[in-house]
Amino acid sequence: MNSFKENIEKIIKILDYNFYFVQKLEPERNSENKIIKVKFKLKEGKRINNYGDKEFCKFGIEKEKYYKVAGVYSIIIEGEIKYIGQASDFYKRFKDYGKISERNCYSDGQSTNCKINNLILENYLSGKEIYLYFYPTAYYDKVEKELIRLINPLYNTQLLNNLKNKKVKNINEKYLVDIAQEEIEKIIYSERKLKKTEITILSKDIHERLGWDKRYPTVCSAMRKLKDKYKNEEIYSPPKGNGSSLEIKYIIE
Known part of the structure; x- marks a missing residue:
């Protein structure tokens, strides 16, 4: 997958699964063609998560095509699989990723949303091509965990760490x-x-x-x-x- 910039592949095979091209991920821009960036002034004395103090952007995917569609998605940057995730509603998952609220930034908020949003922004600003692929399946939990274990994507640190630490005790x-x-x-x-x-x-x-x-x-x-x-x-x-x-x-x- 070294030719992404010149020739976007419509279907890629990740292990035995066919992932379909969704779109190129790019931050939204305002009327002056500037990237819409958000950084919150967080409350003092309240714990924030590891990405809560970062800068965020806005993005999304097509609602009509992906609303309430379940499956596994892959974020590919410069031809490399960087993140694997699951969703019972693919549209809603990326709606949450693409619009960060202040409550997401605290330790009891959605740290993964902050993490993915900021990584999209930082990689885009550094000139990297970011592509989103999707594999529709009702068995998204099983497929996601299988792919993460076998591929070990760079940004899937939370699940891998959970499996290697005491949190593993609560797993079937x-x-x-x-x-x-x-x-x-x-x-x-x-x-x-x-x-x-x-x-x-x-x-x-x-x-x-x-x-x-x-x-x-x-x-x-x-x-x-x-x-x-x-x-x-x-x-x-x-x-x-x-x-x-x-x-x-x-x-x-």
Whole structure:
């Protein structure tokens, strides 16, 4: 995707999903053709979020086409996927991103709205091309998390940090197994690109890569789940079945 400036691609494939071009993201301008910028005078003594004191702009997407349409969107800057997000109403999500109010700027406000808006403005002012793509799906939560885990976009720091910190305790176990499985498949994908035909995975290594605490049964479940997908050999199984020493060799040719 290095030719974005000269030739906008109408459909791009991100993993196995077809994302459709929505529009080029640009800040709105006033009658004098100047970018409409907003910076709030925030209340003293009230905590603000990490982006609350930044400068913001205004932008939006077509209401008629995207109102109440669910799916996953991708913000692409200079040909690189910088952010992946989900929406039950794509139009409303970008309406919120594109019009920041003062209440969004405080610690109990919508920090992501401030973050995305400011990043759009700063990248635009630095002369970068910003494009928005969309994949309509009712399974937006699953698809978003899968893409973030496998692609690791630069601006998706909050979800990745939540998964690596104590907040992970409140997440459904089945979902955590999926996260561990995707981490393993990410490794397998990299090894395939190097023309490798087999790879040996140790549960301890995956556990450390994810930054988890005492979740070896989850990792082991993910490893064994992949045995249905790849030919394999269980080289070592811990005495109790699950633990840091589970070792499985997968045939990935």
